Amino acid sequence: MSIFDNDIQEVLFSEEQLKNRVQEIARQITADYQGKEIMLISVLRGSFVFMADLCRAIDLPCTLDFMAVSSYGKGTKSSGQVQITKDLSEDITDRHIIVVEDILDSGNTLSYLLKILENRHPASIRLCTLLDKPERRVKPVQVHYSGFTIPDAFVVGYGLDYAEKYRNLPYIGILKPRVYGG
Template identity: 55%
Template sequence: MDAADMGDDLERVLLTEEQLGVRLDEMAAQIDADYAGKSVLLVGVLKGAVMVMADLARRLHCQVDMDWMAVSSYGSGTKSSGVVRILKDLDADLHGRHVLIVEDIIDSGLTLSWLLSNLRSRGPESVEIATMLRKPDAAKVEVDVRYVGFEIPNEFVVGFGLDYGERYRNLPFVGTLAPHVYSH
């Protein structure tokens, strides 16, 4: 799927496929340097992190294992309350491991803050976070994020794993939707 396939649903491209790739290369190089000689467990948060995790993992030269979690946060409509339920837990034991949570986007930080606390309680050697996108203006709690791809405005974005109603995840870029898509 590309911009032409979206027709008038696309308002604008915020980050191109090339920009995302260049930044992932830079993030991977930093992660490789930080974890030199260590094995890292990448923990992807389903479903949005699938594209970021796959593309980042392929760029890494350090030894990585991968695992996935699915969590649901309760709130009113599109707003997270930070009350989280695990829908799919990790298969891996975290004890003594270097864990890198891989996210597509961080906005309020409420769910991620809970996840960080949950994973740290499982006895890992370290837990850090890598995210492709962060919306600093949407933050409700401070979360220490070690690797950030891009800081973006507090707008609703799709593509590169991000969806609207499960659509647009497979766009190779990050874009904003035209208001008519979500205003009905």
């Protein structure tokens, strides 16, 4: 039980389910990049929990970097206008990049971000998203690693927020629409 439970309509993925799926993805990445060094790029802030768990389960030489983009403001819909609010600290030229995202929704954010990163000439670039809402896709985005496909509902927890809250929920749940006036 937590103080947030009253705001959650349905638990989609428990701590245990998240842990198991993250381990599976990490094993897949470890197998795919044998003999290589990788660089994980976490898209802040939503992916910070996923990034922390994923990177510790990957058995490869690995560096980390972070970037932040804004496209949502305080609402629940992407505006389509994407802005880099924090750029990478590292040079990604000739590096094997995996972009780590919490959720792929309309695709606006990631199609923009991936284009920018590709222009910096990494050796390779792949996308790893914990959640995918394919029903809502507006821009096509190629996904290499995906944790779970989810229906078109607003979800929070495990890093995902509504108005900056709920990121510290250990599970992922559907937010009750009354919380955001829906």
